[in-house]
Amino acid sequence: MVVWLFSLLVFAVSYLAGIVGALTGLGGGVIIIPVLVLLFKVDIHYAMGASLISIIATSSGSSIAYFRQGYTNLKIGIFLESGAVVGALIGAYLVAFVPTSIIAIVLGVVLIFSAAFSIKKKEHTHEEERSHPWAISLQMDGEYPTNEGLKSYHVQRVPQALSLLTVAGIMSGLLGIGAGALKVLAMDKAMGLPYKVSTATSNFIIGITATVSCGIYLARGYIEPTIAFPVLLGVAIGGYSGAKIFAKLQSKILRLIFTIVILIVAVELIYKGSVGGL
């Protein structure tokens, strides 16, 4: 395939990936890696590099809008990210010792169970819940915009969420993924945050976690600029478009999209783990 056509097609796919990534809080890499590897026959290392750039681009494109709209909980994001960066560095070191194929399969299985659990879950009512002592001490409770005006929420099980984010960071370092699925699940399930707050806050921090792994990826030559440029452009613009749609969509639709996408990620991880593609 000639360069201009390759770039145009990758840009188009990346635009869609950016929209999905922004709506689900997963980053665009979920779609980018399988499309580049399976459709465009790109080596997995280049695909992982492009995926990492797509995560940062989605985060940059969408989080500005979410931040201004008031969905992002900055304190929760910064607190949880301090666990994720430690995990990302540990993961990057462990990559030489742990078979990533095994981890990919385990994570894939965990995500399938999470997807099944996620689709059954009802939205929290929040009013009757009390905040975790850490959340009170760190003043993490917040409010977010709804059709009925600003609605407040309480924050639960902070230590569990921090542990999950550290695991998410390790996965990110090991597998070259944003681990947005684990981040959204930690905030949604452990902390009991409103779904839109979980997604927006995940979008805000996935780019920061990905940055920790970027040094390693750049040094190893995984980030090929001629593949990364249509991905970066498509995903950043798609991420911005996704953020514009986000406020208008109902949480249950977002949850359904999220569930479908993490099922795809799970199958992708199990497949790559089984064939040794990681």
Place this chain on the structure above:
Amino acid sequence: MNDRFKLFIGSVFTFFLLISLLLTVAGGAYYIFKEGQSIKYYHVFQNSSQIGLQKIWQEALTLSPVGIIQMGILILIFSQLLRVVLIAFYYVKSHDFKFMFFSFFIIGFIIFSFFLNF
């Protein structure tokens, strides 16, 4: 976080994202203009050699298409660091020492990870 600072941080994010996108568009268009009709094979990973930050800067300064794209990518990556720096600055200003600590902790880790690899 007050609305004024939120607007300021949002504007800074937008500015660096736009700079990154503009450089990437410019480099990408230049690359397609020069190499658009050629065929590249990406199915085999070839770049196994270690590349350094200094080499990327040098390539960008030659204004080659790939160099310009790399500069756009680097600005995108460093905008993430800047994001945390601005948040840290906000917490310093508002005397929120707990979150100031968390922000500086993240900044330290990002910088450490880059020095570790280059």
